[in-house]
Amino acid sequence: MxxxxxxxxxxxxxxxxxxxxxxxxxxxxxxxxxxxxxxTTAQVKTVLSAIATQALTISQVCSAHAMEHDADEMGNVFRTLEMMVSTLGSLADRPLGGGCVGDVAAWHCGPNFATVEHYR
Incomplete structure (x- = not known):
């Protein structure tokens, strides 16, 4: 859809x-x-939650395969897919208040991104 x-x-x-x-x-x-x-609003939230949850799963699978194929071109393919799926997941997660992973930064940089101290 x-x-x-x-x-x-x-x-x-x-x-x-x-x-x-x-x-x-x-x-x-x-x-x-x-x-x-x-x-209904509840049904829309359920659909968005399912999209975000499945995007998270696909993103994690792509990340794992990217590490396995780090030395070859498939690693780049999996990293690209991971970024695309993370974007879709963050778009679905945002209207839900980030309940699945969090904001866009958390989707693309990891769920602990907001708590990482900046190094000088």
Missing amino acids: AVFIHGKGDTTALPVYHSQNRSLKMGTFDSTNGDFAGL
Whole structure:
């Protein structure tokens, strides 16, 4: 599901699961009234939490493989994937208050980044 909201008054088509007929149809997000294709706030938070959690898992797998392949080109591929997935995770985590990992710095520099002392 890709969602791009540009500002007030935008209406963006989103896939929405309809449980009555078990199908996926296009719904809309109307930023003027906060309607998120019929999903409740709790459901949206659940979706964002799942995205952030899965992004964290994929990021950790990519990091481990990047270390295994540090000397070859695959290491660069895994590091690039790790950065991309960390960005997606941080975007999903931010509206939740950073409950999965934290802010963007924590996603990209590690969860303890805010407590690291600066060296001179």
